[in-house]
Amino acid sequence: MESKETQGSNLQKRAYYTLNGYFSEHEDDVVEIEMLPPQMKPDDGALILHEGRNLGIPKDVLVMAFLHARQLFFVGYRDIASTVSLNASGIVLLSDPEHLTAAHFRKRRLLHLSDTEAFEQLLNREHNFLNSVLTSPLHRQSKSPTLWYHRLWVSDLLLPFKLLETSRDQFLSFIRSELDAVFKAGGHHPKNYYAWQYARRLFVKVDAVYQKDEAHLWKSAYPAFLVTCALLVKSWCLKHTSDISGWMFLLFLLPRLQSVPRRRRIVGEVLEWAMKVQSEQESLWVFLRYALADTTLLQDERDPVLQQLLKYQKEQVDGKPSDRISMKATAWIETHVSPM
Amino acid sequence: MSLVSGPGRGAGMTEMPAEMRLFADKHVRYIQSLDTRKDELEYWLTEHLRLNGLYWGLTALYLLGHSDALSRSDIIDFVLSCLHDNGGFGAAPGHDAHMLYTVSGVQILATLDAFDELEKRIPGGRQKIGKYIADLQDPETGTFAGDEWGEQDTRFLYGALNALSLMGLLDLVNVDKAVEYIQSCVNFDGGYGTSPGAETHSGQVFTCVSALAIAGRLDLVEHDKLGAWLSERQLKNGGLNGRPEKQEDVCYSWWVLSSLATLKKLHWIDGEKLTSFILQCQDPELGGFADRPGDMVDVFHTVFAVTGLSLLKYPNLEEVDPV
Numbered sequence: 001m002e003s004k005e006t007q008g009s010n011l012q013k014r015a016y017y018t019l020n021g022y023f024s025e026h027e028d029d030v031v032e033i034e035m036l037p038p039q040m041k042p043d044d045g046a047l048i049l050h051e052g053r054n055l056g057i058p059k060d061v062l063v064m065a066f067l068h069a070r071q072l073f074f075v076g077y078r079d080i081a082s083t084v085s086l087n088a089s090g091i092v093l094l095s096d097p098e099h100l101t102a103a104h105f106r107k108r109r110l111l112h113l114s115d116t117e118a119f120e121q122l123l124n125r126e127h128n129f130l131n132s133v134l135t136s137p138l139h140r141q142s143k144s145p146t147l148w149y150h151r152l153w154v155s156d157l158l159l160p161f162k163l164l165e166t167s168r169d170q171f172l173s174f175i176r177s178e179l180d181a182v183f184k185a186g187g188h189h190p191k192n193y194y195a196w197q198y199a200r201r202l203f204v205k206v207d208a209v210y211q212k213d214e215a216h217l218w219k220s221a222y223p224a225f226l227v228t229c230a231l232l233v234k235s236w237c238l239k240h241t242s243d244i245s246g247w248m249f250l251l252f253l254l255p256r257l258q259s260v261p262r263r264r265r266i267v268g269e270v271l272e273w274a275m276k277v278q279s280e281q282e283s284l285w286v287f288l289r290y291a292l293a294d295t296t297l298l299q300d301e302r303d304p305v306l307q308q309l310l311k312y313q314k315e316q317v318d319g320k321p322s323d324r325i326s327m328k329a330t331a332w333i334e335t336h337v338s339p340m
Numbered sequence: 341m342s343l344v345s346g347p348g349r350g351a352g353m354t355e356m357p358a359e360m361r362l363f364a365d366k367h368v369r370y371i372q373s374l375d376t377r378k379d380e381l382e383y384w385l386t387e388h389l390r391l392n393g394l395y396w397g398l399t400a401l402y403l404l405g406h407s408d409a410l411s412r413s414d415i416i417d418f419v420l421s422c423l424h425d426n427g428g429f430g431a432a433p434g435h436d437a438h439m440l441y442t443v444s445g446v447q448i449l450a451t452l453d454a455f456d457e458l459e460k461r462i463p464g465g466r467q468k469i470g471k472y473i474a475d476l477q478d479p480e481t482g483t484f485a486g487d488e489w490g491e492q493d494t495r496f497l498y499g500a501l502n503a504l505s506l507m508g509l510l511d512l513v514n515v516d517k518a519v520e521y522i523q524s525c526v527n528f529d530g531g532y533g534t535s536p537g538a539e540t541h542s543g544q545v546f547t548c549v550s551a552l553a554i555a556g557r558l559d560l561v562e563h564d565k566l567g568a569w570l571s572e573r574q575l576k577n578g579g580l581n582g583r584p585e586k587q588e589d590v591c592y593s594w595w596v597l598s599s600l601a602t603l604k605k606l607h608w609i610d611g612e613k614l615t616s617f618i619l620q621c622q623d624p625e626l627g628g629f630a631d632r633p634g635d636m637v638d639v640f641h642t643v644f645a646v647t648g649l650s651l652l653k654y655p656n657l658e659e660v661d662p663v
Contacts, residue, residue, distance in 0.1 A: 063381050070384060074434055099388045100487075101436045107489060149491040191586055197538055204537075244584045248539040282584045290528045336528075336565060 015064035016072070018047045020087050022055060027125050029053050033094070033136040035062070066095035077105050080112045094133055097144035107153060114157075123158050130154065134195070135184040142185040148194040152201055159205070168217040172225050178202055179229060183236055186246060196245040200252055207256070226256055234266055237287075238273055247287035255297060264301035267291045271305060275312045280325050289329040293336045306333070360619045362654060363627060367642060368406045370627030371397040374639060390432040391422050395444040396643040398451055403646045403658045416454050419445050420461060427465075427472030428487070439476060439486045442469065443499035450506040470509035473500050481524075482517030483535070493534045494525060498547035501554045502663075510554075519555050522548045530565030542573060542582040546595040550663045553602050563603050570600050571608040578613030579632065589631045590621045590641050593648025598662035601651050611652050618645050618652075 023031075036042075036056045042049045049056035069091035076085035086109060089102040096102075106126065113122055130151045133141050141147065155178065162174045178199070185195040210222055218225075230253045237246040254263045267288070274284055291297055292306055313326055374397060386393065394415065401409045422429045422445060428437025429445035446469060449455055458465040476485045477500065484496040497518055504510045524536045525548060531540030532548035545566065552558050573580045573596045579588025580596045593614060600606050620633040621641065628637030629645035650660040 063385070067381070067384060070387075096385055096388055100431070100438055101388070101434070104436050104487075104489060145493075149489075152491075153489065191583060193539065193541060197534060200538060201535075242585045244586075245539055252537055286529075286584050294528050 009068075012064045012068035015047055015061045016068035016088075016091060019057065019062075019065045019091055022048065022050055023090060023129075024087070026053065028128065030128050030131040030135070031055055033057065033132060033138060035059050035138065062095050065091050069095070073102060073105070077101070080109055090129060093147065094141070097133065097141045098146045100146055103146050103150045107150070110154075110157070120158075120161050123154060123161070126154050127151075127158060131181060135181050135188070137188050139189055143189040143192045143194055145194045148198045152198055155202060156205070159209070163209070163216065168221065171216070171218045172221060175202065175206055176225075176229070179232070183232075186236070186240070186243065190240070190243050191245045193245055196249045199249060203253070203256070223258055226253065227259075227262060229253060230257055230262075230266060234270065237284075238270070241279065241281040241284050244283040244286065247283050251287060251290055254291070260299050260301050264298050264305060267298060268305050268308070271308060271312075274326075275308075282325065285325050285329045289332045293333040293338065295337060295339055360616055361624075362619060362649065362656075363622055363624050364404050364406075364656070366624065366627030367622070367629075367646070368401060368404055368409050368627070370623075370637070371401055371639060371642065372409055387432050388435065389441075391419065391429060391441045391444045391448075392431070393639050394418065395448050395451075396639045398448060400639070400643040400646045402451060403643075403650050403660060405656065405658060412452055412454075415448065416452065416457055419448050420458070423462070423465075423469075427468035427470070429469075437472070437487060439473065439484065439496045439499050442473060443503045445469075446503040446506055455507070466507055466509070470504060470507055470512050473503055474509075474512035476500065477513050477518070479514070479517075482514060482519070482521035484518075494522065494532060494544050494547045494551070495534070497521065498551040501551050505554050515555050519552065519557050519560070522551055523560055526562070529569050530562035531569050540569065540583070542570070542580075542592055542595045542599070545570065546599050549599045549602050553663045558602070561603065563605070567600065567603055567605040567608055570596050570603075570605070574609045574614065578610065578615075578617035580609070580614065587632065588617065590618055590629055590648070591631065591644040593618050594644035594651075597648050597651050601662035606651070615649065615652050615654060618648050621645055 031053045032055065034054075034056045036049065036058045038058070040049075040056070041058060042056075047058075047061045069088040072088040073085055073092050076082045076088070079085065085105060089105050092099050092102040110119075110122060110126060113119055116122075130147060134144070134147055134151065135142065158174075162171045182192075182195045182199045186192045189195070209216075210219060230250065233246065233250045233253060237243065237250055240246055250266075254266065257263050257266075270284065270291075271288060273279070274281075274288065279285070288309075292302065292309070295302060298305065309326070309330060313330060316326070374393070398410065398415065401407060419429070421433045422431070422435070422441065424430060424437040426437060427442075428439075429441040430437050431441045435441075449458055455466055462468070473484075476487070476496065477483070478485065478492065481492075482497075483492045483494065484500045485492050486496045500513065501510065501515070501518065504512060522532065525532045525538070525544075527533065527537075527540045529540050532544045533539050533541055534544055538544070549558070549561060549566075552560055572584070573582070573592060575581060575588050577588060579590065580592035581588050582592050582595065597606070597609070597614070600608060617633075618629070621629045621631070621635075622645070623630070623637050626637070628639070629642045630637045631641050646657065647660045650657040651662060
């Protein structure tokens with residue numbers, strides 16, 4: 001007759017090994033992980049639900065697995081080559097994404113193996129792991145500052161491999177896929193500060209490489225690539241109009257577009273959309289007020305857009321909320337326009 | 341102070357008593373009970389911030405006038421068990437050292453006035469901790485990393501200046517360079533993010549403004565513009581949010597309010613409405629505060645609710661320094 005403690009600990013082990021088994025099978029994939037609501041218990045005693053790259057975990061199973069993973073991790077984590085601690089750290093981070101010690105163990109281990117032939121593959125697997133956790137519909141995990149920084153650290157090591165170009169598009173399509181991951185995480189966790197912060201940091205890195213003297217095939221395509229990204233972000237923002245982080249990222253990107261008329265077209269399109277739907281969205285108007293108050297952004301092209309806004313205001317007579325918010329924005333612009 | 345959240349819930353609108361009371365005794369008992377829940381799963385899931393949790397609980401107790409509600413020697417023992425040889429503190433024994441936990445460690449020792457005990461048990465301890473923090477400054481940019489892995493964030497800059505000033509060791513770092521870095525983080529709205537060009541966020545506004553206050557350079561802040569942005573954080577229900585269109589959260593009663601207090605613009609928000617909102621976030625039965633009325637309480641929201649009330653001069657609370 002097993003004691004309650006032993007039963008509990010056996011359940012923890014079972015949960016851990018079941019989850020670990022799934023992840024080991026899929027270490028070269030990006031998987032989509034969902035937390036199952038309590039009503040959705042898998043049948044015939046299975047602990048998890050899975051089909052191909054889709055995984056569903058009941059919350060209590062994840063916690064059980066975590067409790068065992070945590071023990072395993074701390075027992076072995078001074079052994080840098082340990083795959084047991086590596087696997088355990090993955091489940092620790094999935095349950096507790098702010099677990100710095102687990103994230104740092106993974107960094108140390110990667111560095112330890114950085115001279116080996118398998119290094120690029122290991123980096124790609126780490127990238128898959130992060131993608132799985134950060135872009136799955138997991139509310140807490142998709143915004144984790146610890147995991148987003150870990151991703152930046154991994155990307156930093158991956159970039160040199162992506163720069164060894166076998167094709168002209170390899171490097172920029174990697175950056176594009178990173179932006180797509182941010183869109184996804186931003187969708188799962190609105191106003192996702194650290195996801196968009198990752199995007200900013202990545203683009204700053206890419207910019208630094210672009211500014212260096214070395215010739216690369218992708219450099220000629222970079223200005224157009226930035227425009228594409230700005231248009232994608234603009235579309236994303238218009239589908240997520242209350243997402244201040246998306247709007248602020250668009251504001252971050254716009255000055256990086258060489259063509260001022262292009263910047264004006266994008267800002268103008270946002271304004272036209274706002275006028276068309278009589279938007280009351282605070283975040284959208286915050287974007288517009290900064291875009292129009294900062295004279296360095298649109299420069300000579302600023303005035304036509306501003307006039308459009310003022311004309312829209314004059315035509316509003318009903319005192320609706322949408323008028324008030326546009327009036328507030330205009331007042332803010334007038335007060336804070338700079339530099340003069 | 342180990343368990344961080346639950347099991348109680350905030351009162352919510354429908355259960356409000358006629359007068360807006362602060363259930364101080366319940367909150368004290370709530371905080372005292374947190375360390376006794378080692379068998380709950382939550383205990384292990386929050387291990388990564390154990391030392392922070394201890395700081396939050398202790399601070400709340402001090403503000404509530406119950407500084408002796410937890411065992412001083414137990415706390416010091418625990419804090420020192422988190423100290424690494426390199427002078428940094430981890431979140432819990434066995435966890436890697438990091439600025440965030442080091443700041444909490446220093447703040448706890450300062451609150452307990454325990455630096456002498458530190459020196460007794462670890463000769464040269466204060467200097468060691470100071471050196472750990474100072475070594476994390478980026479000499480080129482002036483900002484601070486959180487640890488050897490290099491993540492830079494204005495939170496760590498503030499933490500460094502806060503901890504070093506508490507220990508009287510500010511001269512170990514280049515404060516002017518740190519100030520320059522904060523200047524490079526000013527956004528068009530007058531606010532600050534984690535790094536230059538990063539989205540303005542109330543948390544980062546607090547860290548940057550407070551860091552400038554420690555450095556004696558509040559003159560660099562765009563007072564009116566930033567004050568206006570901060571005052572826009574108040575919602576119809578009286579609560580404060582952290583960014584445009586985010587929900588109200590009681591912890592912003594600290595991040596936003598203290599920034600306003602430092603800028604001498606506390607009157608730019610409706611204090612009464614905010615007080616009323618904060619009080620609705622408490623669990624009148626089991627104690628503790630939640631992020632908003634009706635949600636689960638935790639020690640993080642408890643401390644920042646109490647600090648908010650203290651800034652708003654709610655009666656019978658110790659005064660808190662906004663920086």
